[in-house]
Amino acid sequence: xxxxxxxxxxxxxxxxxxxxxxxxxGVLKVLEESDIPIDIITGTSMGAFIGAMYAAGVPVxxxxxxxxxxxxxxxxxxxxxxxxxxxxxxxKKLVEFMAELLPAREFKDLCQPLAVTATDINxxxxxIIKQGDLLEALRASLAFPGIFPPVRFGQRFLxxxxxxxxxxxxxxxxxGAEKVVGVCTIPAVEKKxxxxxxxxxxxxxxxxxxxxxxxxxSRIEQAFRSVLGHETEExxxxxxxxxxxxxxFRVCAQSVAIMxxxxxxxxxxxNPQDLILRPQxxxxxLLEFHRAEEIIAAGEASARAALPEIKYLLKTA
Numbered sequence: 559x560x561x562x563x564x565x566x567x568x569x570x571x572x573x574x575x576x577x578x579x580x581x582x583x584g585v586l587k588v589l590e591e592s593d594i595p596i597d598i599i600t601g602t603s604m605g606a607f608i609g610a611m612y613a614a615g616v617p618v619x620x621x622x623x624x625x626x627x628x629x630x631x632x633x634x635x636x637x638x639x640x641x642x643x644x645x646x647x648x649x650k651k652l653v654e655f656m657a658e659l660l661p662a663r664e665f666k667d668l669c670q671p672l673a674v675t676a677t678d679i680n681x682x683x684x685x686i687i688k689q690g691d692l693l694e695a696l697r698a699s700l701a702f703p704g705i706f707p708p709v710r711f712g713q714r715f716l717x718x719x720x721x722x723x724x725x726x727x728x729x730x731x732x733x734g735a736e737k738v739v740g741v742c743t744i745p746a747v748e749k750k751x752x753x754x755x756x757x758x759x760x761x762x763x764x765x766x767x768x769x770x771x772x773x774x775x776s777r778i779e780q781a782f783r784s785v786l787g788h789e790t791e792e793x794x795x796x797x798x799x800x801x802x803x804x805x806x807f808r809v810c811a812q813s814v815a816i817m818x819x820x821x822x823x824x825x826x827x828x829n830p831q832d833l834i835l836r837p838q839x840x841x842x843x844l845l846e847f848h849r850a851e852e853i854i855a856a857g858e859a860s861a862r863a864a865l866p867e868i869k870y871l872l873k874t875a
Contacts, residue, residue: 724742
């Protein structure tokens with residue numbers, strides 16, 4: 559009696575990248591439209607959050623709606639600046655924001671396997687979290703160094719998983735995936751990229767109305783300058799050709815981007831995977847959440863272009 563071959567288990571690894579991580583929504587949208595089942599999800603930082611929403615059963619259309627309709631430019635007022643100790647903001651409002659969107663509170667409540675990565679700030683170890691408190695795991699994976707404080711997790715203090723695993727493809731393998739598709743949105747280190755803002759539309763749902771005032775670069779920087787008690791940029795007289803030194807948040811963001819680029823390239827060279835998608839996000843910086851529409855579209859385009867390869871992967875064990 560002839561039996562049809564078993565489809566290999568597909569793992570989807572969603573990487574870090576801050577605003578660029580919204581491209582994951584576009585990738586998920588295409589996979590869902592193409593009836594490509596995802597058996598295992600792993601994520602780092604923004605990829606962890608989007609992966610958690612998908613694993614919790616949040617419709618991709620809802621993720622896209624929230625990303626497009628929230629006024630990202632004004633959400634910074636919810637970031638609770640604090641007197642600097644191990645971070646400039648406590649991150650509690652960020653957790654409330656995630657809780658509003660996530661129907662699950664623990665990993666056991668998810669519809670499919672999920673693992674998120676974080677970094678032990680004391681030892682530098684990559685920590686893989688796949689059970690327990692989901693919101694605390696996400697808070698740790700998103701704890702951008704210097705901005706959010708480390709998150710106490712048992713006997714460890716954890717920060718952004720992108721510090722050691724910007725793209726957790728190997729984690730998907732360890733969880734049993736036979737074929738892995740990774741989505742890399744790590745930004746290239748850009749030169750002289752001006753910050754521009756596009757008008758944002760306002761949402762109509764209760765969640766969107768409640769959370770429409772979050773992450774604007776200018777508001778975050780203003781809050782940080784207020785906390786620090788002085789300007790973080792040099793005056794025009796202190797630099798040639800009216801150039802200004804980068805502010806503190808830009809320095810933190812670019813430092814992590816540089817580091818993640820190096821780590822990611824090294825990891826990918828040492829651990830060749832089945833398929834890596836790289837959405838075309840040139841000119842979009844880590845903080846430009848207000849450009850969600852074009853970021854999501856870039857994710858869609860990369861996934862559509864790779865559909866033949868993805869389908870081929872699923873035919874081979």
